[in-house]
Amino acid sequence: MAGYDASKFERPSVTVDVILFTVKDDDLKVLLVKRNVDPFKDMWAIPGGFVKIDESLEDAAKRELLEETNVRDVYLEQLYTFGDPKRDPRTRVITAAYFALVNAEKFKLKASTDVKDVNWFSMFDLPELAFDHKKIVEYALKRLRWKMEYTTVAFSLLPEKFTLTQLQKIYEIILDKSLDKRNFRKKIKALELVKEVQEFQEEVAHRPARLYTKNKKIGEIVEIF
Amino acid sequence: MAGYDASKFERPSVTVDVILFTVKDDDLKVLLVKRNVDPFKDMWAIPGGFVKIDESLEDAAKRELLEETNVRDVYLEQLYTFGDPKRDPRTRVITAAYFALVNAEKFKLKASTDVKDVNWFSMFDLPELAFDHKKIVEYALKRLRWKMEYTTVAFSLLPEKFTLTQLQKIYEIILDKSLDKRNFRKKIKALELVKEVQEFQEEVAHRPARLYTKNKKIGEIVEIF
Numbered sequence: 001m002a003g004y005d006a007s008k009f010e011r012p013s014v015t016v017d018v019i020l021f022t023v024k025d026d027d028l029k030v031l032l033v034k035r036n037v038d039p040f041k042d043m044w045a046i047p048g049g050f051v052k053i054d055e056s057l058e059d060a061a062k063r064e065l066l067e068e069t070n071v072r073d074v075y076l077e078q079l080y081t082f083g084d085p086k087r088d089p090r091t092r093v094i095t096a097a098y099f100a101l102v103n104a105e106k107f108k109l110k111a112s113t114d115v116k117d118v119n120w121f122s123m124f125d126l127p128e129l130a131f132d133h134k135k136i137v138e139y140a141l142k143r144l145r146w147k148m149e150y151t152t153v154a155f156s157l158l159p160e161k162f163t164l165t166q167l168q169k170i171y172e173i174i175l176d177k178s179l180d181k182r183n184f185r186k187k188i189k190a191l192e193l194v195k196e197v198q199e200f201q202e203e204v205a206h207r208p209a210r211l212y213t214k215n216k217k218i219g220e221i222v223e224i225f
Numbered sequence: 226m227a228g229y230d231a232s233k234f235e236r237p238s239v240t241v242d243v244i245l246f247t248v249k250d251d252d253l254k255v256l257l258v259k260r261n262v263d264p265f266k267d268m269w270a271i272p273g274g275f276v277k278i279d280e281s282l283e284d285a286a287k288r289e290l291l292e293e294t295n296v297r298d299v300y301l302e303q304l305y306t307f308g309d310p311k312r313d314p315r316t317r318v319i320t321a322a323y324f325a326l327v328n329a330e331k332f333k334l335k336a337s338t339d340v341k342d343v344n345w346f347s348m349f350d351l352p353e354l355a356f357d358h359k360k361i362v363e364y365a366l367k368r369l370r371w372k373m374e375y376t377t378v379a380f381s382l383l384p385e386k387f388t389l390t391q392l393q394k395i396y397e398i399i400l401d402k403s404l405d406k407r408n409f410r411k412k413i414k415a416l417e418l419v420k421e422v423q424e425f426q427e428e429v430a431h432r433p434a435r436l437y438t439k440n441k442k443i444g445e446i447v448e449i450f
Contacts, residue, residue: 010278011236014308014319053235053317057308081306081321083239083282092278094239094321096306150375150446221375223448 012083012092016061017048017133019079019097019140020071022104023157027122028174029104030137032129033068034117039089040130044121046137048095049114061098069118070110074100075156079140087132099140101156124176148174151221152193155214163201163209164188191222237308237317241286242273242358244304244322244365245296247329248382252347253399254329255362257354258293259342264314265355269346271362273320274339286323294343295335299325300381304365312357324365326381349401373399376446377418380439388426388434389413416447 020031032044047068051060058076066072076098083094104120111118121127123141126134147153154170168184188194195215200208216222245256257269272293276285283301291297301323308319329345336343346352348366351359372378379395393409413419420440425433441447 009238009275012239012276012278013234014237014239050234051237051308051319053237054310056310057306057319078305080303081282083276083321085279085281094276094282094319096308096319 010092012094013088014051015048015093015095016051016057016064017046017095017097017136018061018065018076019046019099019137020065020074021099021101021123021140021144022120023170023173024104024120026169026173028124028141028176029120030123030126030140031069031071031109032119032121032127033111033115035114035130036116037114042116043130044127045130046097046133047115047118051096057096058098061096067113068111068115069107070112071102071107074102076100079143080136082132082136084132095136097136097140099143101144101153103157103159145175147219150223151219152214152216153219155216155218158214161197161199161211161213163211164194165209167194167212192216193222235317237319238313239276240273240318240320241276241282241289242271242320242322242361243286243290243301244271244324244362245290245299246324246326246348246365246369247345248395248398249329249345251394251398253349253366253401254345255348255351255365256294256296256334257344257346257352258336258340260339260355261341262339267341268355269352270355271322271358272340272343276321282321283323286321292338293336293340294332295337296327296332299327301325304368305361307357307361309357320361322361322365324368326369326378328382328384370400372444375448376444377439377441378444380441380443383439386422386424386436386438388436389419390434392419392437417441418447 022029031047033047035041035043035045047065049064051057061076077100079097079099081094081096085092087093109118148171157170158166164185168179172178192215194212197211197213199211201211202208247254256272258272260266260268260270272290274289276282286301302325304322304324306319306321310317312318334343373396382395383391389410393404397403417440419437422436422438424436426436427433
C-alpha cells in the first residue's frame with residue numbers, strides 16, 4: 001500500500017450486498033428486496049447496505065441481511081468486489097458482494113428498515129434490478145454453477161436425508177439442463193459423495209426410494225462433471 | 226443496497242494491493258516494495274495504494290504496480306477484499322487484493338513514487354511485512370496452489386516452448402513437494418494439457434529433451450491432482 005496521508009484522498013462509500021440462493025418449488029431462486037428509498041425507489045434489489053466504520057465486511061453483510069429480510073445464521077462466502085466508478089448514480093460506491101446457498105424452509109422473511117418487501121424470485125425470470133445488481137446476480141450464478149460442478153456445495157440445499165432423485169433434481173435445476181439418471185448415479189457413487197441410510201422415503205405413488213446422507217463435507221472439492 | 230443518504234455514513238479509505246508471483250532461481254517468489262513513508266516506513270510490503278475516486282479497482286491496481294515497481298501489462302485477477310476494521314493503524318482502510326503469475330524475465334524493476342526499493346523475495350523466506358500483508362500473501366499462496374491443482378495456470382510461468390521437466394519443476398516448487406515423474410507425465414498427457422513440438426532442448430550435459438507447448442488456454446479448469 002502506498003503511504004500517502006490517507007486523509008488527502010477523497011474516500012468512496014463502501015457497501016456490502018448479499019446474494020442468497022435457494023431451490024424452491026423446483027426452481028432456482030434468489031432473495032430480493034423492494035427498495036423504499038431513492039435511488040431506484042420501488043425497484044427490486046439484492047439486500048445490502050453501507051458498511052459501518054467499525055464493522056468488518058462480513059459483519060456488515062450479516063447485519064444488513066438480518067435487518068432487511070430477517071434472515072440470520074447463514075454461512076456467507078465473499079464473491080467479488082464491484083468497483084466500477086459509475087455503478088451508483090449518487091456517488092462513488094464500491095460494493096463487496098457475498099453469497100450463500102440456503103434451505104428456504106428455515107427462514108421466515110420479513111421486510112424492514114429501508115425495504116418495503118422481500119421475496120424469493122426465480123433466477124430465470126428476474127424483475128428489473130436496481131444499480132448493477134443484474135450483473136452481480138449473474139456473476140453469482142456463474143460462481144454457483146462452477147461450485148456445483150467442482151464441489152459438494154449442493155448438499156447445503158437438501159435436507160439431511162435425501163433421495164438420489166432429489167440430489168439429481170438440484171443439479172438439473174441449477175445447471176438448467178437434464179442429466180442422464182444412470183450416469184449421474186454412477187458418478188455420485190464413484191466419488192463416494194453419499195452413503196446409504198437404512199430408511200426409505202414414504203411416497204404413495206411410487207415404490208419407496210432409498211434415502212442417503214452426505215459422505216463429504218459441504219464445499220469439499222470433487223470434480224463432479 | 227440500503228438507500229440511506231450515502232453522505233451520512235463515515236467513509237472508509239479504499240486501497241488496492243497486488244500480489245505478483247513468479248518462479249525464478251528454482252524458487253517461488255513474490256514482488257515486494259520497501260516503504261519510504263509512515264506507517265511501517267522502511268518495511269517491506271505488497272505494492273499498492275489508494276484508489277482514485279474516478280478509477281476502477283483494477284485500473285488502480287495496474288497504476289500502483291506500474292508507479293511503484295515499473296511492472297506493466299500484467300493480467301490481474303481479483304483475489305479477495307480484506308476489511309478488518311483494525312488492519313491499518315491510521316484509519317479504516319479496506320483493501321481489494323489482486324494477484325497474478327508472471328514470467329520475471331519480462332520485467333525491469335524500478336522503485337519509484339513512495340517506495341525506496343523493489344525486489345523479488347522467496348515465498349518460503351519472507352521478511353517481516355507491513356500491515357496485514359503476511360496474511361494477504363499467505364491467502365494468495367493458498368489460492369495459487371489451488372489454481373495449480375485445478376487449472377492450467379502453470380503455463381503462465383513458462384516460456385512458449387518447454388520441457389516436461391520444466392513443467393514438473395514449476396509444480397514441485399509451488400506445491401513445495403516432489404512429484405513422481407512417471408505419474409506426472411501420465412496425467413499431463415491424459416489430460417491433453419500439452420502438445421509436442423518438433424524441436425528439442427539443447428543441453429550439453431543431457432540428451433536433448435523434447436519440447437512441448439500448451440494445448441489448453443491459460444486458466445482453463447482441469448483437475449490435475
